[in-house]
Amino acid sequence: MTSLLLSDLDGTLRQTKSGKTFINDPTDQKIIDGVQENLASHYSHWKLIGITNQGGVPKYKSMEIAIAEQKYTLSLLPQLEAIYFCPGFQGDQYWKVDRNGVYCGERRYTNPKTQQPISFRKPGHGMLLAAIEDVGHYAEILYIGDRTEDEQAALAANVPFLWASQWLKSM
Ligand SMILES: [Mg+2]
Known part of the structure; x- marks a missing residue:
């Protein structure tokens, strides 16, 4: 049975080429040094799925640009099977991008204690639940x-968490 490696994207697997904080041009990104090697040597049999907040949609980037950005990341990192992203700040929806297409996520989760919806925007753990x-x-x-x-999203989803810097050092 395969194992599941869920990962944040910005600052964890990818960064801008330009040095800007946020990716605005979909092609202004590269895979962080060491990531591919670490995946190949320690996680080659793991299913890798990206989980990213996209709070800049639609104010700073369009949905189309955000989707193009995730598709470009998939093209840069062959082991990455899919990306879940949460547009905007409300956390009430998520989208999934993989090599076959783009899907508006239909899963919804409710906190059993509060009966409130679980946010898809991290630190909410909705995207983790959907991917799982x-x-x-x-x-x-x-x-x-x-x-x-x-870290908070992982904790809420009861998933072990590792800081990106430590993960890279484990090579
Ligand atoms: Mg990040």
């Missing part, structure tokens, strides 16, 4: 990220 449910069965699971919101 889509994959179904897995042996091990791990989430890697570079920000507190990543």
Whole structure:
């Protein structure tokens, strides 16, 4: 049975080529040094799925540009099977991009204690739940990220968390 490696994207797997904080041009991105090597040597049998907030949609980038950005990341990183992203700040929807297409996510989750919707925007853990449910069965699971919101999302989803910097050092 395969294992599942969920990962934040910006600052964890990819960064801008220009040095800008945010990717605005979809091609202004590269895979962070060491990521491909680490995947190849330690995670070659893991299913890799990206989880990214896209708060800049639609104010700073259009949905079309955000989708193009995720498709470009998939083209740069062959092991990455799919990307889940949450546009805007409301956290009430997510989208999935893979090599076959683009899908508006239909899963919805409710906190059993509060009966409130679980946000898809990190630190909400809705995207993690959707990715886990889509994959179904897995042996091990791990989430890697570079920000507190990543750690919080992993914790809420009951998924072991590793900081991106430590993950790269484990090579
Ligand atoms: Mg990040």
